[in-house]
Amino acid sequence: MKVLVPVKRVIDYNVKARVKPDQTGVDLANVKMSMNPFCEIAVEEAVRLREKGVATEVVAVSIGPQQASETLRTALAMGADRAILVQTTDDLEPLAVAKVLQAIVGKESPDLVIMGKQAIDGDNNAVGQMLATLLDWPQATFASAVEVSGKKAKVTREVDGGLQTLEIDLPGVITADLRLNEPRYASLPNIMKAKKKELAIEELASLGVDTKPRLKVVKVTEPPKRSGGVKVETAADLVSKLKTEAGVL
Amino acid sequence: MAVLVIADHDNAHLRDTTEKTVTAALKLSGDIDILVAGKGAKGVADAAAKITGVRKVLLAESDELGEGLAESMEALVVPLMGSYDAVLTPATSQGKNFSPRIAAKLDVAQISEIVDVVDASTFVRPIYAGNALETVTSSDAKKVITVRPTVFKAAADGGSAKVETIPAPAKPGKTHFVDQKLVKSARPELSGAKIVVSGGRAMGSAEEFQKVIEPLADKLGAAVGASRAAVDAGYAPNDYQVGQTGKVVAPELYIAIGISGAIQHLAGMKDSKVIVAINKDADAPIFQVADYGLVADYKTAVPELMAALTAAGK
Numbered sequence: 001m002k003v004l005v006p007v008k009r010v011i012d013y014n015v016k017a018r019v020k021p022d023q024t025g026v027d028l029a030n031v032k033m034s035m036n037p038f039c040e041i042a043v044e045e046a047v048r049l050r051e052k053g054v055a056t057e058v059v060a061v062s063i064g065p066q067q068a069s070e071t072l073r074t075a076l077a078m079g080a081d082r083a084i085l086v087q088t089t090d091d092l093e094p095l096a097v098a099k100v101l102q103a104i105v106g107k108e109s110p111d112l113v114i115m116g117k118q119a120i121d122g123d124n125n126a127v128g129q130m131l132a133t134l135l136d137w138p139q140a141t142f143a144s145a146v147e148v149s150g151k152k153a154k155v156t157r158e159v160d161g162g163l164q165t166l167e168i169d170l171p172g173v174i175t176a177d178l179r180l181n182e183p184r185y186a187s188l189p190n191i192m193k194a195k196k197k198e199l200a201i202e203e204l205a206s207l208g209v210d211t212k213p214r215l216k217v218v219k220v221t222e223p224p225k226r227s228g229g230v231k232v233e234t235a236a237d238l239v240s241k242l243k244t245e246a247g248v249l
Numbered sequence: 250m251a252v253l254v255i256a257d258h259d260n261a262h263l264r265d266t267t268e269k270t271v272t273a274a275l276k277l278s279g280d281i282d283i284l285v286a287g288k289g290a291k292g293v294a295d296a297a298a299k300i301t302g303v304r305k306v307l308l309a310e311s312d313e314l315g316e317g318l319a320e321s322m323e324a325l326v327v328p329l330m331g332s333y334d335a336v337l338t339p340a341t342s343q344g345k346n347f348s349p350r351i352a353a354k355l356d357v358a359q360i361s362e363i364v365d366v367v368d369a370s371t372f373v374r375p376i377y378a379g380n381a382l383e384t385v386t387s388s389d390a391k392k393v394i395t396v397r398p399t400v401f402k403a404a405a406d407g408g409s410a411k412v413e414t415i416p417a418p419a420k421p422g423k424t425h426f427v428d429q430k431l432v433k434s435a436r437p438e439l440s441g442a443k444i445v446v447s448g449g450r451a452m453g454s455a456e457e458f459q460k461v462i463e464p465l466a467d468k469l470g471a472a473v474g475a476s477r478a479a480v481d482a483g484y485a486p487n488d489y490q491v492g493q494t495g496k497v498v499a500p501e502l503y504i505a506i507g508i509s510g511a512i513q514h515l516a517g518m519k520d521s522k523v524i525v526a527i528n529k530d531a532d533a534p535i536f537q538v539a540d541y542g543l544v545a546d547y548k549t550a551v552p553e554l555m556a557a558l559t560a561a562g563k
Contacts, residue, residue, distance in 0.1 A: 011377065016380060016512055017376075017377035017378070017381055019380075019381045026376070026377055026380075026381050093358055094349070094358070094359065095352065095353060095357070095358055095359075098353060120377070120493070121376065121377055122376055123361065123362070123375065123376050123378065123493070124349075124359065124361045125345050125349070125361060126348075126349035126352070126359050126361060127349075128349075129319065129346065129347070129348075129349035129350050129353070130349045130350070130352065130353035130359075131353075132350070133323065133349075133350040133353035133354055137423070138320065138421070138423035138424040139319055139320070139346075139350075139424070141319070141345075141346050142342060144487070154427065158342065158487060158488065159317075159343065159429070160341050160342045160343065160438075160440065160488070160496075161431045161432060161438065161488065162429065162430050162431035162432050162488065163430050164316075164317075164426075164428070164429040164430075165427035165428050166318075166426060166427060167424075167425040167427050168423060168424050169423040169424075172423070178477075178487065178490075179487050214357060214358035214387060214388055214389050215358050215360070215385040215386065215387055215388070216385065216386045217384070217385055218371065218384040219383075219384050220376070220381050220382070220383050220384070221381070221382050221384070222380075222381065222382070223375070223379060223380070223381070223382050223519075226519055226524075226537075226538045228536055228537045228538065228539060228542070229524075229539060229540035229541055229542065230540070230541060230542070231536075231541075231542045231543070231544060232541050232542065232543050233543075234543075234553065234557075235543065235545075235550055235553035235554040235556070235557045236553070236557040236560070238525065238541055238543055238554065238557070239554065239557040239558055239560075239561050240557075240561070241541055242502065242523070242525070242541070243561060246502075246523045246540065246541075248444075248502040248522065248523050249469075249502070249558075249561070249563065
């Protein structure tokens, strides 16, 4: 079974995004970039499937600038077998990303796509669902447990108020939620090994996919700042302020 | 223009996220219909029909719609979109699951988790965990939008729209519902609660979390939340998580106990009306957003708070 894992290079999880003064976007110059945390979870799950003997090959794919190959090297160091970079300097919208991935699925014919539920830059939470729709494959989003047996995957999903379990026929699309697993750190020997693994580069234009943006960014602004209030001395003081001043008790 | 709002419900009750989404929809157009898709959900449709400003309620019922299967929701909604210019869905885990499918099928962008409507094509949405707000204009003929319900006020009751039953789509062939385990709780649901009491990593263990946070929440009739650090450490279940990767809440009162205030947590609660922080570290970032800060060890502060609440008649 072949597993395809799309990964995205984004601002590092621990870095606070700063809005550019001209309001055209978020300043990413000289900012630490890393693999999107949900994508890391997806890579980990795919690699575990191969280690369990369920999957035979894990292929990582990323769409982005040349530097996204570093993100793919991370996926390779975590255990992916080979990687594909769809190279572009354009910032693609989720629908365009889904169409590009559809084209890659057409070439690679994986049995399963596992990807993060959301990228922490655009926060759209849309590509996995869109890809499943375009492919007419079943979807299981926000996975917290995945069990593959034969041509089926049993997926436990995190829903508001609890857990839902679905069974999907493969090929299908699974999106990873936070609790699916704890991604490993790549060891130094594996980082060295990853440098020798295959990383194919494909120009976006060569795929012939319509990636024209549908949304125009008018501006990007800072959210209104919340100012700190007062310090209270005692719990009793707090309760009286909440009651009389704030009126919330 | 005509707008379809997809109701959020549990087949028995309409959730107020629906009324909040109607408020967002009213900023787009006065012609609003609501779709209730479920099973045994006639009562939900009747409740939706009472929302002021709603033209009519469409009710579709089947097992798969009751289970909320994304494929069924898409198959139901896409053919309806011939009559609508926009579809708005509350950005709950259920809405986020199926809405992008509708967008993909219609070959349009999804505009995710809007927090404001500028005009019928222009919307504001948070990006980068709420550290930036993006204003976007859509050039698509039809708009597929999810709405962050916590920022909109619930539309009032007072309408009397009619309920029209429409056929449900055929069963999807490749996705099968196995089961659903919802946590039964006497406490209010986190995303809609008026008061939320959240605990952080300072609790140190699941037992301590239950011993400290839960009684205080119960005393206040509050929902229980947790920081990601507390969830990751296993002190609280994942569905308690407040933050960018968990739930976004905006209660009237948010009490953060032993929570430092990481960016990711603040993104999930900074729109609360009143924020209280109890933390022994006076430099914790949570105090920068708190209306009332108490610099104290929760071990002494929470029992004192419980006593003070009792004294105040709570």
